[in-house]
Amino acid sequence: xxxxxxxxxxxxxxxxxxxxxxxxxxxxxxxxxxxxxxxxxxxxxxxxxxxxxxxxxxxxxxxxxxxxxxxxxxxxxxxxxxxxxxxxxxxxxxxxxxxxxxxxxxxxxxxxxxxxxxxxxxxxxxxxxxxxxxxxxxxxxxxxxxxxxxxxxxxxxxxxxxxxxxxxxxxxxxxxxxxxxxxxxxxxxxxxxxxxxxxxxxxxxxxxxxxxxxxxxxxxxxxxxxx
Amino acid sequence: xxxxxxxxxxxxxxxxxxxxxxxxxxxxxxxxxxxxxxxxxxxxxxxxxxxxxxxxxxxxxxxxxxxxxxxxxxxxxxxxxxxxxxxxxxxxxxxxxxxxxxxxxxxxxxxxxxxxxxxxxxxxxxxxxxxxxxxxxxxxxxxxxxxxxxxxxxxxxxxxxxxxxxxxxxxxxxxxxxxxxxxxxxxxxxxxxxxxxxxxxxxxxxxxxxxxxxxxxxxxxxxxxxx
Numbered sequence: 214x215x216x217x218x219x220x221x222x223x224x225x226x227x228x229x230x231x232x233x234x235x236x237x238x239x240x241x242x243x244x245x246x247x248x249x250x251x252x253x254x255x256x257x258x259x260x261x262x263x264x265x266x267x268x269x270x271x272x273x274x275x276x277x278x279x280x281x282x283x284x285x286x287x288x289x290x291x292x293x294x295x296x297x298x299x300x301x302x303x304x305x306x307x308x309x310x311x312x313x314x315x316x317x318x319x320x321x322x323x324x325x326x327x328x329x330x331x332x333x334x335x336x337x338x339x340x341x342x343x344x345x346x347x348x349x350x351x352x353x354x355x356x357x358x359x360x361x362x363x364x365x366x367x368x369x370x371x372x373x374x375x376x377x378x379x380x381x382x383x384x385x386x387x388x389x390x391x392x393x394x395x396x397x398x399x400x401x402x403x404x405x406x407x408x409x410x411x412x413x414x415x416x417x418x419x420x421x422x423x424x425x426x427x428x429x430x431x432x433x434x435x436x437x438x439x440x
Numbered sequence: 441x442x443x444x445x446x447x448x449x450x451x452x453x454x455x456x457x458x459x460x461x462x463x464x465x466x467x468x469x470x471x472x473x474x475x476x477x478x479x480x481x482x483x484x485x486x487x488x489x490x491x492x493x494x495x496x497x498x499x500x501x502x503x504x505x506x507x508x509x510x511x512x513x514x515x516x517x518x519x520x521x522x523x524x525x526x527x528x529x530x531x532x533x534x535x536x537x538x539x540x541x542x543x544x545x546x547x548x549x550x551x552x553x554x555x556x557x558x559x560x561x562x563x564x565x566x567x568x569x570x571x572x573x574x575x576x577x578x579x580x581x582x583x584x585x586x587x588x589x590x591x592x593x594x595x596x597x598x599x600x601x602x603x604x605x606x607x608x609x610x611x612x613x614x615x616x617x618x619x620x621x622x623x624x625x626x627x628x629x630x631x632x633x634x635x636x637x638x639x640x641x642x643x644x645x646x647x648x649x650x651x652x653x654x655x656x657x658x659x660x661x662x663x664x665x666x667x
Contacts, residue, residue, distance in 0.1 A: 397663065404656050405632075411649045412639070422642075425635040426653070432628050 214328070214367050214396045214403070215349045216286040217356065221332060221363035222276050230269055230334055234297060234383060237265045242298055242306075253307030256374075259297040262319055270295035273332065273385055277363070283330075285406045286365055288399060290439060291324045293317060293388040295332075300343055300384075305376035308348075311368040315388055324390040326368040327399075332385040336360045340380030347372040367396045392438040402437075405430050441627040442574065442581060442593040443513045449503055449588040454561055457496055461524060461561075461610060464492035469525055469533075480534025483601075486524040489545055497522035500559065500612060512633045513592055515619040515626060517666060518551045520544060522559075522614040527570055532603035535575070538595045542615060553615035554623075556599075558583075559590040560611055567607030574599045594623045619665040629664070632657050 222230070242256040259266040273295045277283045293315050300306075316323045331345050337357045345356040345364055348371040355375075356364045366372060368388060393399040409426050416423055449457065469483040486493040500522050504510050520542055527533075543550045558572055564584045572583045572591065575598045583591050593599075595615060620626040636657060640650045 397659070401656050401659050401663070404652055404659075408649045408652045408656070411652075415649075416639075416642075422635045422638045425631055429628055429632045429635070432624070432631075436624060436628065 214286070214365065214400050215347055215354060215370075216282070216365040216403070217358065218280060218282045218286070218363040218365060219358070220361050221280055221283060222273065222334075222361040224361060226272070226276065227334055227360045230273075230385075231383060233265055233269055234259065234299070234334075237263065239299060245296060253305075253309060256304040256306060257299045257301070261294065261296055266297055267294060269297060269385070273387075277387075281410075283363065283365070285410075286399075286403045287328055287330070287389060288392045288402065288434070288438075289389045290392045291322065291390045293324055293326070294319075295385045295387045297334075297383070297385045300340075300374065300377045300382040302377055302379060304382075305342075306374040308346075308371045308373040310371055311388060313368075324388065325394070326388040327391040327394060327396075328365055328389050329368040329372070330363055330365045330387045330389070331356075332361075332363045332387075333358055334360050334383035334385060335381065340377050340382045342375050342378040343382040344375045345372065346375060369396075392434065392440060394439065395437070398433075398437050402430065402433050405433065441513070441623060441630065442591065443509070444583070444585060444589060444591050445507060445509045445513075446586070446589045448507055448510065448559060448590050449500070449561075451588060453499075453503070454587045457499075457561055457612075458610060460492055460496055461486065461526070464490065466526060472523060474536075474539045477533075477536035477538075480536055480600075483531045483533060484526045484528070488521065488523055493524055494521065496524060496612070497614075508637075510590075510592065513626075513630050514555055514557075514616055515629070515661070515665070516616045517619045518549065519616045520551055520553075520614045522612045524561075524610070524612050527567075527601065527604045527609040527611075529604055529606060529608075531609075532569070533601040535598050535600045537598050538615060540595075551615065551617040552621070553595040554618040554621055554626075555592055555616050556595045556613070557590055557592050557616065558611055558613045559588075560585045561587050562608060562610045563587045567609045568605045569602045570604040570609035571602045572599065573602060596623070619661065619667060621666065622664070625660075625664050629657065629660050632660065 237259055239257040240260050242254050242258040311326050311329050315326055347354050347366045464486055466484040467487050469481050469485040470478045473481045538553050574581045636653050
């Protein structure tokens, strides 16, 4: 599953996040890399337990959970507290898959990482390189969208951040456990939801066929969902 | 999921079937019963490898293949050669469940009985009693359909045929293995198909929502089907 969510965060929110990040203390991004990915990760990160990281993270989750495209595609069950990173010239994150299980040291909560998401906080003209590259079913895709956009991808697919060759790339990334574990099943439900959203204004919410489709949607979630 | 499908056989076809059945030899219906159901089964059957049963059975299968409702609801993978039975006054078939696995005689073909079918060949006014009664945990459904109509229901249910007290009840019955084993999953795919058929008729099959829903339909079958 690979989904681009435009304007997940409004421009004025992006500016607020960047102000807070500019005033914060940063650490080596290797602190949250797994045994396998620690070798190939070179960037900076807001300390995960810092107040600024937690505060911005909570604010970001509020925006994401109010976004129908994000919720419809991710069908989130549990979301790991968002992390914030910064790539300077020469920084990069080589191809890797995310760890399957993540524990939050602060709360002890554990999640199975079904999906990863990157929220871009720098505009494309602020840096060169730094593309998010994700290997999907149909080949590798590159992303460098405007600040505020989000890209959601299967945590099990190989992905990387290409080396930054100029400027600074700011981003947040999150991991989440979906109610629908399997990527293909979630993709089907997401497509069904999108079709229903497309049809609703055209045929009316109380149309019998639309109600039948809504029934199928909920029954598929009941069939596959973990809660 | 219990579905009644009207006019699978035309009245003219029903008359042809009945004529062939009137001229055939009949045997005790216990010839195809399992150990529990042979205790409660009391009717007559066309011998399953006899010419009459085979010719009528093939004709019935041809008719079923052209019924979009039957194909959509059953998604048949393997169909047991149809059997034909006759209940006269005093005949009945007490409460039983169908065997899970049925071998087709004289072949190596085995089917898992996911769905059971009864096709009525007598009109309701020709006999008293003889209702097909299907039980579930909250009660029972009684069926006495017009000649040419069929009922399709999960083989997991306990069911019986009430004693006939007047006249004669002719029917065909058979089992099938569906491409989709799970009753809940199969019902979902059926609902989705019905909604797509109806929406395609209203919006045109090339409507983008219909195209996407059709993709969801096929991908659900791909997810669940045995072939």
